[in-house]
Amino acid sequence: MTIESTAQLTIGSATHDAAALEVRCAGSWTVRRIASLERELDTCAWPAKGEVVVDGSALSSLDTSGAWLLYRTARSLEHRGCTVRMRSLRPEFGSLLQLIAARELPTETPVAPRQVWPARLGQHAWAGLRGSLDYLAFVGETFIALLHSIAQPRRLRWRVILHNMQSAGVEALPITGLLSFLMGIVIAYQGADQLQRFGANIFIADLVGLAMLRELSPLLTAIIVAGRSGSAYTAQIGTMKVTEEIDALRTIGVSPQEQLVLPKMLALVVVLPLLTVYTDVTGVFGGMIMARSKLDVSFDVFLDRLDEAISLSSYWTGLIKAPVFAMIISLVGCHRGFHVTGSAESVGEQTTMSVVQAIFLVITTDALFSIVFNWLDL
Numbered sequence: 001m002t003i004e005s006t007a008q009l010t011i012g013s014a015t016h017d018a019a020a021l022e023v024r025c026a027g028s029w030t031v032r033r034i035a036s037l038e039r040e041l042d043t044c045a046w047p048a049k050g051e052v053v054v055d056g057s058a059l060s061s062l063d064t065s066g067a068w069l070l071y072r073t074a075r076s077l078e079h080r081g082c083t084v085r086m087r088s089l090r091p092e093f094g095s096l097l098q099l100i101a102a103r104e105l106p107t108e109t110p111v112a113p114r115q116v117w118p119a120r121l122g123q124h125a126w127a128g129l130r131g132s133l134d135y136l137a138f139v140g141e142t143f144i145a146l147l148h149s150i151a152q153p154r155r156l157r158w159r160v161i162l163h164n165m166q167s168a169g170v171e172a173l174p175i176t177g178l179l180s181f182l183m184g185i186v187i188a189y190q191g192a193d194q195l196q197r198f199g200a201n202i203f204i205a206d207l208v209g210l211a212m213l214r215e216l217s218p219l220l221t222a223i224i225v226a227g228r229s230g231s232a233y234t235a236q237i238g239t240m241k242v243t244e245e246i247d248a249l250r251t252i253g254v255s256p257q258e259q260l261v262l263p264k265m266l267a268l269v270v271v272l273p274l275l276t277v278y279t280d281v282t283g284v285f286g287g288m289i290m291a292r293s294k295l296d297v298s299f300d301v302f303l304d305r306l307d308e309a310i311s312l313s314s315y316w317t318g319l320i321k322a323p324v325f326a327m328i329i330s331l332v333g334c335h336r337g338f339h340v341t342g343s344a345e346s347v348g349e350q351t352t353m354s355v356v357q358a359i360f361l362v363i364t365t366d367a368l369f370s371i372v373f374n375w376l377d378l
Contacts, residue, residue: 021047021050021051021052021053022052022053022055023052023053023054023055024055024058025054025055025056025058025059025070026058026059026060027058027059027060028059028060028061029059029061029062029063029065029066029067029069029070030061030062030063030065030066031063031064031065031066033066034065034066034069037066037069038069041069041073046077046080046082047082048080048081048082049080049081049082050082050083051082051083051084051085052074052077052082052083052084052085053085053087054070054074054084054085054086054087055087055088056086056087056088056089056090056093057087057088057089059089059090059093062093062096064096064100067093067096067097067100068100070097071097071100071101074086134335135331135332135335138331138334138335138338139331141257142257142261142262142265142331142334145255145257145258145261145262146262146265148258149258149262155258156262156263156266157258157259157262157263160259160263161263161266161267162267163263164263164264164267164268165267165270165271167229167232168225168228168229168264168267168268168271168272169267169270169271169272169274169275170271172224172225172228172229172271172275173275173278175224175228176220176221176224176225176275176278176279176282177278177279177282178282179220179224179279180212180216180217180220180221180278180279180280180282180283180286181282181283181285181286182286183212183216183220183283183286184208184212184282184283184284184285184286184287184288184290185286185287185289185290187207187208187211187212187216187283187287188204188207188208188286188287188288188289188290188291188294189290189294191204191207191208192204192290192291192294192295195207195295196295201291201295201296201297202297202301202305203305204287204291204295204297204302205287205291205297205302205303205305205306205309206305206306206309207287208283208284208287208288208291209284209287209306209309209310210309210310210314212279212280212283212284212287213280213284213310213314213315213317213318214314214317214318215318215366215370216283217276217279217280217283217318218276218318218319218321218322218325218366219321219362219363219366220279221272221275221276221279221322221325222272222321222322222325222326222329222362223359223362225268225272225275225325225326225329226329226332226333226355226358226359226362227355227359229268229329229330229333230329230330230332230333230354230355230358231333231351231354231355232333233264233330233333233334233337233354234333234334234336234337234340234347234350234351234354235337235347235351236260236337237260237333237334237337237338237340238336238337238340238346238347238350238351239340239347240260240337241337241338241340241342242340242342242343242344242346242347246338256338260334261330261331261334264330264333264334265326265327265330265331265334268326268327268329268330269323269326269327269330271326272322272323272325272326272329273319273322273323273326275322276318276319276321276322277319280315280318284306287302288302288303313378317369317373317378321365321366321369324365324369325362325365325366328358328361328362328365329358329362332354332357332358332361333354333358335354336350336351336353336354336357337350337354
């Protein structure tokens with residue numbers, strides 16, 4: 001077969017071995033002629049196996065495009081089971097083919113060997129340890145920035161703090177109040193049947209008051225804020241990381257901790273205790289409504305019993321958790337935002353991790369508070 005052009009390709013039996021197929025390349029194999037050569041190679045009837053001899057003695061010129069086409073054809077024949085042998089190539093053409101072979105990218109992704117479960121467990125444990133150390137380092141940097149801001153109050157972004165107080169506190173009042181109100185109704189409803197059996201209807205105030213003020217109000221409020229504000233912190237900082245605004249802040253000498261992290265943390269430390277007091281009131285109010293409808297306990301009787309059942313220490317036991325939960329939520333949300341790697345998918349992944357980690361740490365911290373309060377007999 002012969003191509004009538006500046007570049008030629010002739011296919012026939014090799015003269016020295018009838019079992020081998022000879023491919024004679026002639027002319028100029030350059031980028032200007034590569035299209036016609038590629039079409040001709042694609043229509044050739046190549047053998048399923050055997051030896052193929054490529055004779056390049058008649059090649060007048062060969063550039064990278066022609067060398068790549070020749071190399072790709074040889075590789076395709078080798079994958080089909082043929083043995084390809086180059087013959088009579090000029091030294092410079094042979095060097096070009098060797099360069100292309102050395103620069104070839106792997107066509108298949110190597111499969112990593114399957115690891116046994118102790119190795120996988122060790123890797124996950126090490127990754128968790130490194131993540132914990134990284135988070136502690138971030139917390140340390142944030143508190144160092146806080147000390148600098150306390151020493152120089154003019155460094156604080158008061159306008160940003162007030163904006164975060166509005167978004168994390170005032171705008172969260174409807175959802176936190178509604179859920180706390182419904183939680184108070186549920187607790188009173190579940191306890192009403194049991195208390196009626198023993199004629200202890202009045203103790204519904206003890207049940208609702210202690211459950212809401214000591215545990216459920218601070219915990220429920222922190223979980224809602226973690227899903228609402230903590231995820232927003234991660235998405236905001238992560239988007240700034242993608243658009244390189246974080247790098248721009250560092251370039252002009254502005255600390256990201258002072259500009260982004262501290263206002264969010266300080267605002268949440270202020271508003272989360274206030275939200276907890278608000279949810280205490282709405283939760284108890286929901287319990288009062290259910291106690292009146294289910295147990296015929298009036299509001300006055302309920303409040304009188306609540307005043308006797310709830311001590312000041314029980315109230316402060318729940319309220320003191322709120323600032324700690326606020327620092328956990330804000331720091332986790334900001335920390336995950338700084339771990340965004342430059343894509344919208346990464347923003348979503350880090351936002352999900354932020355909510356999961358914040359809720360996990362809040363519940364774990366609440367359990368530790370319970371152990372400490374029990375040890376202190378509070």
